[in-house]
Amino acid sequence: MNPQQAPDYEALLQALHARQQFPDSVIHLWTIAPYTQIALDVEIFERSQVRGFYSLLFLTQALGKQNLGDRLQLTVVSNHLHGVTAEEIVSPEKATVLAAVKVIGQEYPNINCRSIDVMISDAEKLVERLLGESIPSQAEDLVSRISRRRSEALDAKAQRALKVDVSDDVAIAYGKGQRWVQAFESVKLPKTNTSALLRTGGVYLITGGLGNIGLVLAEYLAKSVKAKLILTGRAVFPTKDEWEKWLATHDEDDEISGKIRKVQRLETLGARVMVAAADVADIQQMQAVIAQAESQFGRLNGVIHAAGVLGESSFNTIEKIEKIHCDRQFQSKVYGLLVLEKILQEKQLDFCLLMSSLSSVLGGLGSVAYAAANLFMDAFIHQQKRNNSIPWIGVNWDIWQFKNNKNIFTSASLAEFAIAPEEGMDALQRILSQDEFEQVVVSTGDLQSRIDRSIQVKLREPDIPQQDSLSSAYSRPNLPNCYVAPRDRLEQIIANLWQQLFGIEQVGIHDNFFDLGGESINGMTFINQFQKQLGQIVHISAIFEAPTVNEFAAYLQKKYPEALAKMLKLETVLVGDREEGEL
Template sequence: MEEPSRVFLEVGPGRTLSTLAGMCQAELRKQGNEETFNQLIVPSLRHPDVDQDDTVFLLNTLGRLWMAGVEVDWNKFYENEKRRRIPLPTYPFERQRYWVERQVDVDSQTPSKSIILTKKPDISDWFYVPVWKQSILSEKSSDKEVQDNSCWLVFVDQSEFGKRLIKQLKDDNQNVVTVTAGSEFSRSKNHTFILDPTNREDYENLLKDLAVQGLVPDKILHLWGVTSMNNKPDKFKLLNETQNLGFYSLLYLAQAFGNQNMTDPVNLLVITNGMQNVLGEGVYFPEKATILGPCRVIPKEYSNVSCRSVDIQISELDSPGTDWLIKQIIQEASVNSTDEIVAYRNQFRWVQTWQTVHLNKKEDIPQRLRNNGVYLITGGLGGIGLSLAEYLAETVSAKLVLTARSSLPAKKEWEDWLNTHDDTDRTSERIRKIKKLEELGAEVMIVQADITNYEQMKKAVEQVQERYGTIHGVIHAAGIAGGGAIQLKSSQTASEVLAPKVIGTSVLTSLLDMNKLDFFMLCSSITSILGDFGQSDYCAANAFLDAFAQYNGFKNQPFIFAINWDAWGDVGMAVNTEVPKDILEQRLASLKEGILSSEGVEAFARVLDSNHHQVVVSTRDWLKRIEMTKAVLESRDGKSTYKTAATRFVKSAHSRPKLETEYVAPENEIEVSLAEIWQELFGIDKVGVHDNFFELGGHSLLATGVITRIRDTFQVEINLQSFFDKPTIAELSEIILEKLVEQEDSETLNQILAEIENESQE
């Protein structure tokens, strides 16, 4: 007992000895140092009167001994235990429900807009073709003819059309600022600017300069897509120039809106010529069609900007119709309209719409296919490429040339590979599919080449010709998925998405004898028409393919056709592309309605056997989908309550996740309202004013939802960039406050000016 480190363990039931030892300890303490006689005394078995589980009691004792430094022989302790493995989840249990509840309160007064569309059972009902219908520019009573106080920003070249348009605007007493493309940014006194179309900063300098001069444009005419029909320079040079003056120019302009915090309403008209096939004249400049990407997507990402593509006929310039056309263009820019795609031909206004075509199943194989035909499939190792290859193997025992950037192991290593890799391994899947093609009777040649690289493709085509002779058909399925809001998009990422489709098509058509082909098929997407949020580059790339299918530049026109595919549900990029977690549910639901590969090949066969150059394959009612997209744009003026995916809020509340920032409750009215919006959006019960939007799981699509709610609540416009710069409630509420004060000031100022005017009249 005199040793302070001693531990006493009572062996046997009850605690009689422990009590005795405790009493001795107390006695010794009285006589000497208290700390010395404070050793641990523990019983090992419970007293019969103690109502406790024996094991628990024993474990407690063991625990206390271990804490006192006693070495426990754990192996002995567990000697008689029987072990069994049970799988554990790879993350700690957090008993928190994060189920996204389905929204039920979509405006009941607009039932057509809240329809949930489902997959149509009969493939024959999936096909739609573009048609043009005459239309009169609707003049709503709220739209003034040409407002006196408008400021027009005109991107113009030296063409006669541009000059006459500007003259007309000046005759109408409008403020006109002109911008021409040059090598560097400069400004002359009379509202004329030059900028380098490839320099993003120049667009910002332009808007900055205009803001300083009080010339913030509310109407923008973009005429850089109007070109002479006569001189067609070198194909590749034209391709680059056209993208710089078209796609990138609009991309940079939109980014400048964001960076300069331009939030007042702007009507942007993108004018081109020779880009649409309205009356069967064909498309002269398919490379211009990439502007449709930003044109369709800008209004979805910048809620204050309306955008319309207007394609005109330049031959009309010297005709009496020119004055009419110029006035019409000015009128177009002056009225609100949800017509996204407009064309002027022969003094009529046309808009693009869609018509259902029933392509029925045929028992025979498509007439454009030949037995043992040679077919080149770019992106041939991708989901759609391999599915179509299988169809060609099955139906015509084709000679298949599959090209891709990635390669497969040498054939002699295939068995080894399959034996040493998982079934889900990408390469194993591809090897198995190619083996199947061969079993079906096809000859398969795999060529590694980047479709955007002329030299690599030249070599590839030569190899094919050497082995098989003539190529009979091409399926251009190479492509990569796009994604990302315009405000954050670099020209590099956009060009990577454009390249396989735009440059790739161009490379193919320069290397192949197009006139000898039975068909040239382009894998486009419905995104080129729906222009979804974050898809400006992918929309542009596919819009190019749509236009190329109507190109009139080949002598003996081969059958070129584009299929605007809906999402494929079991293979391909829609299945493999990662999406943000919170829209994953939505993506999976949409894939369920998607095209199965067996259905996709059937659709391909039917379109191949038709004479349509562009066909949308949509499993759900396409006309309603278009209507719903338009409804989203209409809702921006607050007249409709249709809610986009971005503004559909969940009602269920979960507790605030663990964040780095401490919770600080909102204080003022703006902060409280913003917190309510965020809480609804994320479905969490409280959001602190310093919580970061992105740490809470926000992304650009959700940010636009919040922007819409801010506009509805405070009548102020916040742009997407502000969200990225100031992603907390405290910071955003300051911006909102500043804007409210500005508005108040200008209202007061207007009132004072009105009073002064009244007084001077009296």
């Protein structure tokens, strides 16, 4: 097999299916590789993705085309992914596989996916642990055969390990004889008037500084320390002597006009601002920006890496994703970060702060590439702690809410978790006032509950709660469209499921799943329930392609005409193995 050829994965599975040898457990070992002392660069990163991240995407896409009826265990084995002991070396380029592990389990209800990171010191113990984690019912026989071949006996501890049930843990690491799982500690950072890392009049570079979040960060630095700011963005921005003319000749709602006014506000707050058009992934452009900034403002004191790509077009389900979509996310958060590392090596900085995302922790439907890019940043932080005297800090932010947000993932149910700009500034002040933590997760809801919820829905596949009466349901929310009743039986089935899922009195055919409160978890619950009735695997991407009742019905009629006809017949005709039906 060629790891970078998607058709090879399909050919393998088709061959196994033809031989009636289709597996119920797959172990992916291509992410195990010896550590090299070569400095990480774009070429090494991309080569690692071929055998890791992209390989998993291709494998999952191929599995999805097999219309899996039974559960499948997918175990991804790696090394140098986690630094759970002081001796272990982290390879950030491998961290992207964790995004695939988390999102595969969310988008494919029949695939249970987990990551196991190991230290390669004893081959047989590695086999014992892998089999004990992934397929305990078959592990004892397989390991005993390996032992007989080597004429060695398993010790009692290994025998006991083989008999444990598969746990719910998604990410596991083995190091020095210990089994580790990731956990998060809740802390309350105090609010102080002084910062441990900021200087009055300090010089700070913000990549992505003209984006929504970048401008909020710039405002905080302007207010708190009257900073000298370098704001970079990829798009060409009018020079300062062109601002007045631009504002006079463009509408109030013009995007560039809004950014100009915000930069002018920074100056009224006491900041000095330099705006530069530069691609953070282009080393020559970024070297020129820093040279100009230091010539104008003096020595650079700190960097905030906030560049990134967001928006509805940036998110794709695994079924539909292509390498070009991943490259779009890697451009700023991976390649841009590698550029920053190079050009900042000789700088005596007070800090480098990376703006990561909570998707690193929670995953999310359609977020595999975005989560992968952010997980690279998180792992990069841990690597820098070992190799660099500059304080590198990573912040995994919950979703930010701005007036011009058009991201479909900012649904009604996620609105409660959104961070307002003033809340973000408050959190940033607290983070920059401490020097204890290298990684801080900002979650506006209980983080462990959100993690548990995603895992429990995946493993237990709960049904949509049935309601004997809609008397306790909520009134129809204020939606951008009027209520239109279902026109046929299929639309009625879908509308009823949504009514029960969201606890709403009426769902019309033009109502959008995400406007009603849909998100990753209840999207999975709905798909799980519906495919049970249909008797076919329905990919989670369907709810994104067809998010309204009538669109989802049309999608089903096109994709599953035979299964749909059978389902609707069972819905309307008395069936022998059911006590009652509808006539």
